[in-house]
Amino acid sequence: xxxxxxxxxxxxxxxxxxxxxxxxxxxxxxxxxxxxxxxxxxxxxxxxxxxxxxxxxxxxxxxxxxxxxxxxxxxxxxxxxxxxxxxxxxxxxxxxxxxxxxxxxxxxxxxxxxxxxxxxxxxxxxxxxxxxxxxxxxxxxxxxxxxxxxxxxxxxxxxxxxxxxxxxxxxxxxxxxxxxxxxxxxxxxxxxxxxxxxxxxxxxxxxxxxxxxxxxxxxxxxxxxxxxxxxxxxxxxxxxxxxxxxxxxxxxxxxxxxxxxxxxxxxxxxxxxxxxxxxxxxxxxxxxxxx
Amino acid sequence: xxxxxxxxxxxxxxxxxxxxxxxxxxxxxxxxxxxxxxxxxxxxxxxxxxxxxxxxxxxxxxxxxxxxxxxxxxxxxxxxxxxxxxxxxxxxxxxxxxxxxxxxxxxxxxxxxxxxxxxxxxxxxxxxxxxxxxxxxxxxxxxxxxxxxxxxxxxxxxxxxxxxxxxxxxxxxxxxxxxxxxxxxxxxxxxxxxxxxxxxxxxxxxxxxxxxxxxxxxxxxxxxxxxxxxxxxxxxxxxxxxxxxxxxxxxxxxxxxxxxxxxxxxxxxxxxxxxxxxxxx
Numbered sequence: 179x180x181x182x183x184x185x186x187x188x189x190x191x192x193x194x195x196x197x198x199x200x201x202x203x204x205x206x207x208x209x210x211x212x213x214x215x216x217x218x219x220x221x222x223x224x225x226x227x228x229x230x231x232x233x234x235x236x237x238x239x240x241x242x243x244x245x246x247x248x249x250x251x252x253x254x255x256x257x258x259x260x261x262x263x264x265x266x267x268x269x270x271x272x273x274x275x276x277x278x279x280x281x282x283x284x285x286x287x288x289x290x291x292x293x294x295x296x297x298x299x300x301x302x303x304x305x306x307x308x309x310x311x312x313x314x315x316x317x318x319x320x321x322x323x324x325x326x327x328x329x330x331x332x333x334x335x336x337x338x339x340x341x342x343x344x345x346x347x348x349x350x351x352x353x354x355x356x357x358x359x360x361x362x363x364x365x366x367x368x369x370x371x372x373x374x375x376x377x378x379x380x381x382x383x384x385x386x387x388x389x390x391x392x393x394x395x396x397x398x399x400x401x402x403x404x405x406x407x408x409x410x411x412x413x414x415x416x417x418x419x420x421x422x423x424x425x426x427x428x429x430x431x432x433x434x435x436x437x438x439x440x441x442x443x444x445x446x447x448x449x450x451x452x453x454x455x456x457x458x459x460x461x462x463x464x465x466x467x468x469x
Numbered sequence: 470x471x472x473x474x475x476x477x478x479x480x481x482x483x484x485x486x487x488x489x490x491x492x493x494x495x496x497x498x499x500x501x502x503x504x505x506x507x508x509x510x511x512x513x514x515x516x517x518x519x520x521x522x523x524x525x526x527x528x529x530x531x532x533x534x535x536x537x538x539x540x541x542x543x544x545x546x547x548x549x550x551x552x553x554x555x556x557x558x559x560x561x562x563x564x565x566x567x568x569x570x571x572x573x574x575x576x577x578x579x580x581x582x583x584x585x586x587x588x589x590x591x592x593x594x595x596x597x598x599x600x601x602x603x604x605x606x607x608x609x610x611x612x613x614x615x616x617x618x619x620x621x622x623x624x625x626x627x628x629x630x631x632x633x634x635x636x637x638x639x640x641x642x643x644x645x646x647x648x649x650x651x652x653x654x655x656x657x658x659x660x661x662x663x664x665x666x667x668x669x670x671x672x673x674x675x676x677x678x679x680x681x682x683x684x685x686x687x688x689x690x691x692x693x694x695x696x697x698x699x700x701x702x703x704x705x706x707x708x709x710x711x712x713x714x715x716x717x718x719x720x721x722x723x724x725x726x727x728x729x730x731x732x733x734x735x736x737x738x739x740x741x742x743x744x745x746x747x748x749x750x
Contacts, residue, residue, distance in 0.1 A: 218648075219648045353516035354677070355716075422650075426719055436745055450723055451723060455727070458748070
């Protein structure tokens, strides 16, 4: 197990009248190479949860383990934990600050004490991974498009060479093509480098397409944890939590209720297409009747 | 008479280098003309950098054209003396509600706009009540805005604009940061304002499903209006939209894929019911 949360509770404003329980006895294990989609309505505890994973927040009670070691035990090197667990915040482009793209991405490795040449190599590799071409290395990050800025900011975290990459709504405000490009690149990183990904998202369509495990937060607790197909099958309960299923799920249920024998577990356009084509050809052969 | 009219509207950003010399012109909008009728619901699509937000900022004179003219309800937005008139006629709601809310209590935040109109205190509060009612937030009037959900905050931001009694509201990706429930709440409020109050709505969004309620859709690309039509006309052009870095609602995409695979259904299906009827009818 790469990361483990044992009975973690976190309360904001503990002991004051403004006390808010953000995490309520969370038990969770994350294995290497998983692509986890983390969903939940605003205020359900998602952001608090991910900030526990790289030690930005100390649990009020319970333990957070990275590679089996309690990160809050005495003498634990939290700084090095943060090079292993990279966190990309919402609107990360607001954190760009350097005069050109490559220097900005080099900032992280520089703080690790690498030589300038090593830093540059790391930065160039990270920029390649997010699909930023070399012509842009010397351009001011503020002259880039929204999607490019976002990718440069992600590269800044990748340059730390993390084993775990956590992204908090990385596609908010990106156009559909920019969204697909960024998520495809992240999936590619996971497939190629075995990086573990935790994606916080409000887009059910995105997590359906990319995640192989879905964690649903509700009222500071984990409400569901499983493969996306299984989680979205409980869409009525998700709706009560302020969430939904991908549009495809509703289409498949509607078709099924009208008598077309499709797979209601389909959650992507591709799966739905295959299932509908099969159901239609079965229906037509039924109509023709057995000879 | 049309409420918004643009005639050969153009806008250049001027970019300077570090030494503030060698000014370089970047065309954000070039030579576009259109008219929007009172009470219309217009959706604006376009990839990042296509000029959507620049166009939106012209509607309430946050930007004025560098060429051509923009009229709001017959008022030229470039006339400095008319600035406040324009701003009152056209209100704007942005992506992040946290950047728009300034009051420490919900109703005080909504009162900020009308307070600046120089009307009586009584009138201010009646406008606040009315605006909060229209967005379904009356029950939260004495709450602190930072204790609200994203969708609730965005509804408060909309109430702040509604309290100005604008003819037209421009929303620049108002749902980008919201969870599914928040998105639904905000969209319902926008549609109600349009249908019941007759407010002209300009909605900029990257969520294709939000567009199907619009009367007309503008698709922007490199500062021009590349496509214009009803949602059905626009979403019938799946491949063209993909070239413009956009997409279509999932139901439309599925129908398109099924058609390509030889299933006989019409192009431009927009809702689940339409698809189900086409397949099971």
